[in-house]
Amino acid sequence: MKKYYGIFILSCLAVIVGIYQSATGVKEYTPMWPNLPAPIGEEPILITSAGQGAEGAVVHLMVKRLNLNADYRPRALATDLYEYKTIILYTGFSKNGVNKTYRDFQEEKTRIRRMITYANHNQIPIILIHLGGPMRDDRRTMDLVREALPYSNYFIGKRNMVQGKDILDITENNRLPITLVSHTKDILTPLNSVFR
Amino acid sequence: MNGNRKNIYLILGLIIIFYGLSFPASVYDWTGNLYEMIEDSILYNDAGLLLKASFFYITWNVFTFMMIYSGSMLMAMAVSTDKNSPYYQLSFALIVLLNVFIYNMIYSEHESFLLHMVISAAFLLLQLFIPKQPFSVLPQLIILFLILVSFSWLDLSPGLTRADLGSDDFAASLKVADSYLSEYKILNNLSLSFFFVFSILSLIFTVLIYLFSKQILTIKKVQKQEKELKETRDALLETNVYKEIHTLVHDLKTPLVTVEGLISLLELKVTQDEKASTYFNKINAATAKMKEMISEILSEDIKQEIGVEDFIGYVTSHISFDHVQIDFNLTIDEHVSPIKVNKIRFARALSNVIENAMLSLGDQKGYIHLEVEGIDNGVLFRVEDNGPGIEKRNMNKIWEEGFSTKNSSGVGMPFVKQVVENHQGAIRVSSIPNEKTTVEIFLPY
Numbered sequence: 001m002k003k004y005y006g007i008f009i010l011s012c013l014a015v016i017v018g019i020y021q022s023a024t025g026v027k028e029y030t031p032m033w034p035n036l037p038a039p040i041g042e043e044p045i046l047i048t049s050a051g052q053g054a055e056g057a058v059v060h061l062m063v064k065r066l067n068l069n070a071d072y073r074p075r076a077l078a079t080d081l082y083e084y085k086t087i088i089l090y091t092g093f094s095k096n097g098v099n100k101t102y103r104d105f106q107e108e109k110t111r112i113r114r115m116i117t118y119a120n121h122n123q124i125p126i127i128l129i130h131l132g133g134p135m136r137d138d139r140r141t142m143d144l145v146r147e148a149l150p151y152s153n154y155f156i157g158k159r160n161m162v163q164g165k166d167i168l169d170i171t172e173n174n175r176l177p178i179t180l181v182s183h184t185k186d187i188l189t190p191l192n193s194v195f196r
Numbered sequence: 197m198n199g200n201r202k203n204i205y206l207i208l209g210l211i212i213i214f215y216g217l218s219f220p221a222s223v224y225d226w227t228g229n230l231y232e233m234i235e236d237s238i239l240y241n242d243a244g245l246l247l248k249a250s251f252f253y254i255t256w257n258v259f260t261f262m263m264i265y266s267g268s269m270l271m272a273m274a275v276s277t278d279k280n281s282p283y284y285q286l287s288f289a290l291i292v293l294l295n296v297f298i299y300n301m302i303y304s305e306h307e308s309f310l311l312h313m314v315i316s317a318a319f320l321l322l323q324l325f326i327p328k329q330p331f332s333v334l335p336q337l338i339i340l341f342l343i344l345v346s347f348s349w350l351d352l353s354p355g356l357t358r359a360d361l362g363s364d365d366f367a368a369s370l371k372v373a374d375s376y377l378s379e380y381k382i383l384n385n386l387s388l389s390f391f392f393v394f395s396i397l398s399l400i401f402t403v404l405i406y407l408f409s410k411q412i413l414t415i416k417k418v419q420k421q422e423k424e425l426k427e428t429r430d431a432l433l434e435t436n437v438y439k440e441i442h443t444l445v446h447d448l449k450t451p452l453v454t455v456e457g458l459i460s461l462l463e464l465k466v467t468q469d470e471k472a473s474t475y476f477n478k479i480n481a482a483t484a485k486m487k488e489m490i491s492e493i494l495s496e497d498i499k500q501e502i503g504v505e506d507f508i509g510y511v512t513s514h515i516s517f518d519h520v521q522i523d524f525n526l527t528i529d530e531h532v533s534p535i536k537v538n539k540i541r542f543a544r545a546l547s548n549v550i551e552n553a554m555l556s557l558g559d560q561k562g563y564i565h566l567e568v569e570g571i572d573n574g575v576l577f578r579v580e581d582n583g584p585g586i587e588k589r590n591m592n593k594i595w596e597e598g599f600s601t602k603n604s605s606g607v608g609m610p611f612v613k614q615v616v617e618n619h620q621g622a623i624r625v626s627s628i629p630n631e632k633t634t635v636e637i638f639l640p641y
């Protein structure tokens with residue numbers, strides 16, 4: 001029986017960690033503004049990334065599906081913004097993605113900050129999309145969200161989040177419209193309402 | 197020796213872990229491709245590419261953690277080589293989790309600790325069923341591989357995101373991509389089927405290894421039994437030979453009696469010759485001696501009085517110390533009175549004890565002291581050697597017939613005991629392994 005002691009202790013620990021995680025982890029959040037009252041964006045649109053997560057291409061696919069005039073440029077700089085009338089910023093930190101651009105996290109953050117400053121100065125609306133939900137809820141992604149969210153004009157995210165409360169607090173404090181959806185495909189409706 | 201081995205495990209484990217931890221950094225170009233593959237699968241709405249990317253991701257993941265886990269296994273073996281001990285198991289899990297932590301730090305990743313706890317537990321459990329054998333490393337690595345593949349697929353299971361599984365970079369990208377492309381259909385099916393297939397494979401593999409080693413074990417057992425059978429057969433043959441000799445010796449008595457009778461008749465007839473009568477005396481003495489020897493062989497109870505020095509001379513004359521490096525030392529108390537024993541049997545017993553001492557020394561340098569001492573109401577024979585000795589747990593077994601640590605018949609000590617007890621004596625064995633082993637035989641007057 002002694003040979004099962006170690007495994008038994010380990011399994012108990014795993015169960016405790018599992019219970020702890022499901023208690024503190026993903027929760028469902030409901031937004032205050034379920035929909036956007038009036039369109040706020042205009043074409044042409046720049047789709048760019050905050051954190052270089054590979055899944056950002058999904059945003060491009062959706063925008064294409066809505067037949068909107070948009071460019072997908074994950075690594076765009078502030079100097080590229082003059083051509084566009086709306087920015088869609090999707091958040092999600094990917095170490096591998098940032099690595100591919102030969103930048104580091106701080107540089108990526110600086111790029112976002114410059115872009116936001118330029119956009120706010122020129123009154124270009126920023127739509128923030130957080131696709132990852134609980135899968136992209138890490139410290140660095142949330143850092144980027146905190147950087148961009150107060151200066152954005154609209155937030156679209158997932159209902160299931162770990163850090164959802166932070167996001168709700170920021171949008172409430174800044175009186176930002178916010179829409180949270182259950183499925184990725186559901187983003188299409190609020191996204192459409194931004195432009196039409 | 198042992199400490200050395202542990203150090204080797206430790207260093208080897210560290211090296212393998214180091215390679216495991218630096219592996220993702222060394223294949224950045226390749227993971228860059230994986231990143232593009234995921235991006236392209238979304239941009240071109242290509243589920244096939246997503247599938248391919250998933251396989252790449254699993255391969256990359258398994259490769260990294262294969263090294264981390266096997267390195268951790270080696271390092272845990274430095275703590276305890278016994279896979280059944282909780283020390284080994286907990287150190288293994290601890291080292292794995294520590295490395296997951298370091299991995300997360302280095303690569304800003306989010307590998308789930310929970311998942312790695314479960315993988316460690318599953319691996320440790322299956323490991324219990326792999327018996328210790330010289331080449332058990334390979335099956336262990338194969339099982340580790342199968343478990344890692346099966347559980348890595350869980351990272352891609354969308355349903356388990358709730359349990360904090362698969363929030364590492366590629367897994368998250370793949371899942372988000374799939375949430376749009378197929379609403380999780382692809383990854384749900386893929387991850388669960390591969391998880392089950394590989395889990396079952398690892399179980400089957402473990403069972404096969406377990407059965408296989410059991411088979412080998414039974415074969416070995418059968419071989420051992422066959423050998424024992426052969427030995428007893430030989431021993432039986434030997435006793436049969438002895439029996440034949442016994443009857444032969446017995447049959448010798450009849451012609452001897454005839455000879456004796458005829459000689460005494462002849463003696464009566466030829467009385468006047470001086471020379472002839474000395475011849476007759478000699479012949480009579482010889483036949484008497486022959487009769488005595490025959491009786492002694494035939495009967496255990498026949499005892500004769502013999503001087504101790506003569507007796508020891510008789511014993512040692514049958515043992516040769518020439519070819520061994522043994523320092524043989526003999527001390528006989530001067531005032532010992534003659535003993536009354538069955539010379540042949542008692543001598544055989546004593547020489548058996550001396551031979552045991554010699555055999556235990558083998559080619560080693562050593563000594564054998566034979567002391568004969570007169571005490572109150574008897575004589576004490578003491579045979580002492582400084583060979584490897586008898587382990588405590590074997591102390592009682594040496595009296596069992598058939599017990600032997602040198603693969604021989606194991607009838608020596610029981611025979612000695614029987615003979616000594618037949619002489620109303622007592623025997624005592626004490627041993628401090630590698631220091632001295634003493635056999636004392638007490639023979640009362």
Ligand SMILES: Nc1ncnc2c1ncn2[C@@H]1O[C@H](COP(=O)(O)OP(=O)(O)O)[C@@H](O)[C@H]1O
Binds near residue numbers: 581583594
């Ligand atoms: N002097 C000794 N030193 C070490 N071991 C001994 C000694 N005498 C007896 N033994 C142990 O006792 C066992 C049984 O001895 P014995 O009955 O004579 O059988 P065998 O000589 O056939 O092995 C030996 O195999 C050996 O392990």
